[in-house]
Amino acid sequence: MKLVSFEAQGAESFGIVRDGGVIDLGRGRLGPEISSLREALAAGCEARLREIARQAQPDLDLDGLRLLPPIPRPEKIICVGVNYGKRNEEYKDGTPPPKYPSVFPRFPGSLVGHGAPLLRPPESQQLDYEGEIAIVIGRPGRRIAVADAHRHIAGLSCLNEGTVRDWVRHGKFNVTQGKNFDASGSMGPWLVTADEFDGYDKLEVITRVNGEQRQRDTTANLMFPFDFLIHYISTWTTLQSGDVISTGTPIGAGVRFDPPRFLQAGDRVEVEVPGIGVLANVVADEREADHA
Structure with a gap:
């Protein structure tokens, strides 16, 4: 459904x-x-x-x-960083795989729905894409056991965790600034209910820019699968109905190319998850959109 x-x-x-x-x-x-x-x-x-x-x-x-995003105003949007196995290698810093997930918040105003423009802010030329699978919480809970986590999933959606790359480096210990520019990311086109999935360990996520495939991986390669993320996050905060957990992006974001391939006005970004659908948005410069 x-x-x-x-x-x-x-x-x-x-x-x-x-x-x-x-x-x-x-x-x-x-x-x-x-x-x-x-x-x-x-x-x-x-x-x-x-x-x-x-x-x-x-x-x-x-x-x-x-x-609109399937849940236009969730209480919480919690994003997970560096969750696909090859992403940790992509940093080339010699660090071992993490013991715990890296998490950070997004705010509702940073996400638009399917078909709405992604806004490239005038403060930066480094708007990037990150195709992800988003979990939407149905049944609320605190300290949810891994074995019970699937009972708390209402469904899944596609998410483009748009990132302003130079702004994620402004702070020593956080990336919040670069992850929360208004309308820099998107979610949708809809929520597909949990009963449509036979487990969550073989889902594929694909990102295309102007038809060119940039990212492709499966949840079989997650370092922290969905059930552990729900368990871990609910340990320190109560997950409420409609809360969103974005589960991480594969290798292939624009910043990792040499030279980097950041998004430009007019670019079309598609995030596809078979079994969910295709989330598509076109990039616009924020000043242009203000006067559209």
Whole structure:
């Protein structure tokens, strides 16, 4: 089941993608108190959503909607750095594989939905791409055991963890600045529910820029798999419904080329995860977008 958040006629809503259309759930179908996908997950509406998906017909054309990140305003977006095995080797610093994951936050305003422009800020010429798989939490929890972690996954989405490379080096111990420029990354096009996946250890993530493949790897090569990430992160913070965990990017980001290949205005970036779909965005200079 594909669940999507969108804007139509100036109003936000959410729904189920089916047969090229969307079953709009913002019309009280789940009760007057549920007006977003995050609220639906928190209320444990998965069974009701599956029932509606079987019985209802689309009432909106998907192509006519402005797609938002599946969870437009999560409480937390936690990103994992250097998680594919070859990424640690890519740094060429002679360090052994890490014992624990590196994590940092993103803020909701740093991500746009499928089809929206990625903004290259005027402060830097080093906007880069990072194709990733994002976990969306359904059932909340704290100190979640590895064996129970899969029960807390609502579904998965594609994520472009756009990064302003020179700004990640401003701080001695953090990368937060370069990871949080407004509209520098994206998520979507939708959330695919957990019941559509037969495990999470053989998922593929592919990134293309203007049709050229730049990244490709599978979750079989993760140093810290999904269940451990949920366990580790939930040890120190309560994971809430709708929280997002972005699970890391493969080798092949633009900064690693010689010379580096940073994104330019007009570039089209696609992040594909078979079983989820393709997240696509075109880069625009922020000043141009302000006057569009």
